[in-house]
Amino acid sequence: MTTSTTEALPFRLFEVELVRRTVLSPNFVRFTFSGADLDRFADNGYDQRIKLLFPITGSSVASLVESQADWYTAWRELPDDERPPMRTYTIRAVRPASREIDVDIVLHGLTGVATAWGSTAPLGSTLVICGPNADFDGPHGGIDFHLPPTAARVLVAGDETALPAIANIIEKLPADARGCVLVEVPDAGDAAALPAHPGLEVIVVGRDHGAHGEALQPLVHEHAGRLLAEHEAEASVAAAAAAAAAAADSVSVDELDALDVDHDLLWEVPEADQGATAAVPLYAWLAGEAGTIKALRRHLVAERGIDRKAVAFMGYWRHGRVEQN
Template sequence: MTATAAPTSAPFRFFDVRVARTRRLGPSMVRITFTGERLAELASGGRDQRFKLFLPQPHQSAPVFEDTGDGWYATWRAQDPAERPVMRSYTIREQRPHLGEFDVDFALHGADDPASAAGGPASRWALAARPGDRLTVLAPAVADNGGVDFRPPPGTDWILLTGDETALPAIAGNLAWLSPGTVAKVWIEIGHEDDRRALPSFADVEVTWLVREHAGPGRGEPVLDALRAAGLPEGTPYAWIAGEAGTVKAVRRHLVRERGFDRRAVKFTGYWRRGATEEDLIAELTAAATAAAATGEE
């Protein structure tokens, strides 16, 4: 199977982009294609390549930065919240350097339901996006970069992937990257039957779709429940888990404690958390990093 070296530190650069076109993929997701003048310099590593996307405030036509140099983060944090760009993390679903384009799939989180207040700023923006709308992204300038987490080590016999619709673009990228003959078992939670999509891969892939609209009250945790009931292949596994943070932690705990996975072979990422915005999560991470620095525990 395919294996990669450990990630190297790599520069990420700011790119000004605009919407080229949009396409609804199903009830819960829309694909937006971005274009820009310098996108030939953007170097996606494929797989679950993440990057930072910056949205303008509602009264702005484009994101407004006071600094896009090495100190951008501290300056961004210090900006007036009513003026600073809204930052979100997303996956590059596909890049076409020869056309200066890349695609991003946005989960809508119910933002298209006029009867509810569901959906965050990015979901609402994506739902209303039109060609020409302007954004800024912070994306890699080299392919081997720290924004790629899916890195099965040498000696891996089979792959386990789980996630919800927010992880679907990354799962699709991971599967497309796998080599022929690789065994991959995949569990994906989606909101609606029509959210299913083809997941092309050269690997030997088995996908289990867990559809929330089919579940009744007290449905539990679909991914965790399905994993507990599943028979898994023999051999050395590598697991990649993403989606809602609480579910991700529970799945990791199950794999390590109940299934005997080596914790070093389980890559887990909370893409979102129930009841919390990304601003909340950023504030928590910043506070934790500050506390660690103050006590010398970095």
């Protein structure tokens, strides 16, 4: 069912079928979906987010697909026991010619709808995906990586849930980008899914049963300090003064600490100012478990004085909490 160009919306629903499961590493499985309309799935790269709607007994996915433009209202209005659970993921690859897409999912046990589905669904299983519509002529939204054109360096950090987005970001960054990528994964073997980049140092550490974020925090502290020091050594006096002025706009420690990640969504995504001329010493993109990301953001903004407009941070999930939509 292809919508005509005149009425195309940025996002639409796609009915898909699971055609391949590829084990990528100890905790990651690549799910390849095929669908008649997947030639209309826009290929934007970066951290393009999508929604997977999982079929449960009694749920009426077909009626949502028929609603198309107004599917979200229709979804919300369904009785609780008929509403298909929805979870957020990153689109890892789009192959319009073969009408296929890939989604890389970390299987964290059988405690969640998505991970239980991913662990048990046989080939041929169907579900519905909300993704960017290639018939829509404009920015789709759902991308949170906005590198300022004047950024001297980039710091990308996250946990396993951010790994697919980080892989896409590495693939899309220009060859002259400089900085580093830091990822904490359950098992060091999960690093296999990351590509290389000539200007980026990529470091992946295995959690190996340690506490979540315990390995990532010191890595980010160390490398943020190193990248800032490198920039300082290179920057002119004028650029350093501009950076200091920008840092003055930072939020206070109190404001950062006040955020309760168990109740509030941890999400702040500054848009890149394409007309800006002042050098941005470091642009940071942080995504993963909300408690860990909150601590990292606090370090960069409050302790290192990085301009908050140069830090994108996203709580992708929260310990002990089911995803809310």
